[in-house]
Amino acid sequence: MANDTAFHPQNDDKMTEPFLIGDSMTGGYGKGPDILHDCTISVNRGEIAVIVGPNGAGKSTAMKAVFGMLDVRGGAVRLDGDDITALTPQQRVVQGMGFVPQTSNIFTSLTVEENLEMGAFIRRDDFRGTMAQVYDLFPILKEKRLQAAGELSGGQRQQVAVGRALMTQPKVLMLDEPTAGVSPIVMDELFDRIIEVARTGIPILMVEQNARQALEIADKGYVLVQGRNAHTGTGKELLADSEVRRSFLGG
Amino acid sequence: MNTSVRNTALFAFVGLLILGTGIVQGWNSALLILNMGLISAIMSLGVNLQWGFAGLFNVGVMGFVALGGLAAVLVSMPPVTEAWAAGGLRVIAGLLLGAATIAAAIYARSHMTGRTRSIALLAILIGGFFLFRAVFDGGVSAVEAINPASTGYLGGLGLPILFSWPVGGLLAAGAAWIIGKTALGLRSDYLAIATLGIAEIIIALLKNEDWLARGVKNVIGLPRPVPREIDLQRDAGFVERAASLGLDPVIASTLYTKIGYAILFSIVLIILLWLAQKALNSPWGRMMRAIRDNEVAAEAMGKNVKARHLQIFILGSAICGIAGAMMTTLDGQLTPGSYQPLRFTFLVWVMVIVGGSGNNFGAVLGGLLIWWLWVQVEPLGRGLMELVTSGMADGSSLKKSLLDSAAYMRLFTMGVILLVVLRFSPRGLIPER
């Protein structure tokens, strides 16, 4: 699927740069110390980019920075060539970004269907078609659509979370550890679904704890360590890199 | 301006307010304000201990103050021997039975399991309740039948009323222990609601349990820790000394007793303030504030947050109880009907917030200042209303209702002051260092 740009007509000056990029971001939470140091992450059109790294490396922080949930002191965020550094998260949603946070990423007391509806909150048009697509992608959700999302299993919740983010028909999807806390079988299943989403032309920027598997499906990979870019390359390059293998993939 | 100069200036300002009151409205009024101001300062010291040191939100101050008032009666009034003879022991036996029931229920709860436990608990509680009522009710009616117009209660221990001050603290501490045990460790608003409830219940008890302190029939004529005015006026030596100062003996005697109270109250305030300062700067105080600022971290460091909170909650409530006993001593009577939550609970909160939560001196300053305001807003409001209505025809209903409503100006004013301080100077007049 690499460089599959069929969904997005090429545009010369915009093709020089990734679709979404957090460029040399430096910053932290509130008045606290900097967590990110000159950190760059990006995803190209039609690709999957994966961020891996040890716990506490700042992966989630980098995602939040890209989504405008914390103020970056240095660097910029650009979407499709436009500088969006100053936009609030809500405005970024309107601009076409979808985000699934690592934790509390569903409305537990709302039903599955209501979760999806809330995902589409900013849309004023008829979103039933999108909902049908999400149900096609995650059939189990259709079955459980009237059940409270908090009563679902971990893997099902992650599907709700991804489905919620898809409801705005985002132009780019950001997933923070979508496979956290799910069994290996469900994980494979989820990866397949994510690839399926990517195939529809939505670029995906995701953080993954299961580095090996994630890098296998990644067009581009980032290894973050202590808020800095430690290694960057295509998924295959990183998998082949002996140092990356030794430090992050367990040999 | 450095802080100690500033703080001294603030205290001097309050002193001037009181002095000014003395010059304009007479020394009697000034001393009245000072005395209640000192008591208010003690209450706000207690609340500051809980809120400023530990972030505990107690809105049951009134209840603890009323328990102090009860202590004043129970310690100082002479025992009513006929009442004791008629039903005193039965009342006590009833209360013991009640306590035994609760103890048995708690024992059963911790030593049994499953369905037998539920059945046993239910049996103990229901059986205990009826047993308690059977014994207790008879005793109560016997006690209340004894000379109801003047006694109709068990009386007290007949000890000097000064003893009631620490006893008031103990009673309040006991109540605080019960509340703290249940509501601490939960959300902060739960403690607030639980304390709000216990205060209402304590007042209901005082109003309705006539055998205890005559209920709404009030206990009047409590013994006093300072000489009575009448006795002073009859004392030839005192009259002579007053005359030598150029004072009328009646005025001299009222001033003398009020100054006596002021001295006693100041001593208590200074002792408590000193202790509170010691506590604030001790390792214990530092730990308290550390817990307040980051409960999670403190818990992670192995601090028993709930036990520490219980400690400080009890201490703060006990101080309110002491202040309550002092207040009843000053009034010379216990009138349960006069306890109003706005006056006794929420006003104390205004004192703490305005004075500066977390700072003992701030709490004392707030107590004195807000009390002065509370007393003065009413005449000020009335003056204002008189000015506003001066053009209206006498006897017009609008004029009358406007004049009447001046009394409520102070609630409004206090609310506005609280909101303004919270918004623009949330750390208060004398901020925590």
Add this chain to the structure above:
Amino acid sequence: MDLLNSLIVLTNFVLVPALAYGAQLAIGALGVTLIYGILRFSNFAHGDTMAFSTTITILFTWWFQSIGANFGPLPTALLALPFGIAITALLMLGTDRIVYRFYRQQKAKPVILVIVSMGVMFVMNGLVRFIIGVGDQNFADGERFIFTVREFRDWSGLEEGFGIRTTQAITVITAVIVVALLFWFLNKTRTGKSMRAFSDNEDLALLSGINPERVVMVTWLIVAALTTIAGVLYGLDKSFKPFTYFQLLLPIFAAAIVGGLGSPLGAIAGGFVIAFSEVTITYAWKKVLVYALPDGLEPSGLAQLMSTDYKFAVSFVILIIVLLFRPTGLFKGQSV
């Protein structure tokens, strides 16, 4: 033994009054629980806001009465209700604008907001007394009874009877309508769902593009309607006295906590739990028992568990039991 008469006495003195009182508490607790769920603090000004909204409604009622407008057999206050709601809504939005919003933007701790609500309570307290004084106001008019005890007795030929006051019937019917509307709103409309979403997970709601200020505004509007309705129904059923409304804070909070703070369904359940406990525990059961028990076993005393002066103790004890054994309440609120 005469179970039928016993049941009728019970209906007259326990079931009907408790049902009406429970409905009033439930609507009051719904207001508390909504504020808690959306704005995340316990609003201590709730009782006094109820007093304020009732005061306004009473003023309109008096005005309507003076110009001769009435609602037939129903109390004129029902006509005045929308006006009371409107003015209360304005007051609440104004209060939010000049008081609460600042702390929301500061992301102040909930307990600070509780203290702020205490300041608002003082102001409301002064305002209400300023407008209407401290005394009792009875503003119920129209038909007093739907049917009286005597009418029931004549009709049924039984020894005992029970009556239903108009205000009791209105209370229960209004409560049913209000609750149905509220639940329809919360569960079926886009705005209602966004309120629930906001209450459930504020950050995610923001990420979904839900506008918090709008959610807060709608909440205040609903709460204004709920407080006014609760206050007016209580005032019609009993009587209006500012201090009583302050005291209602305790049973209302108890109801909201027993049900689970933040849970609307819980608030309703809690309201009835508190009301029924309060009434049954402070009711003198003698008359019921005289009918219900076999001859010779009748109680000698009043068979009253607790004097009515201690009705607050009932809410309080239930509250404590819930805090001890199930701090999240019956319906799993957001708390602890």
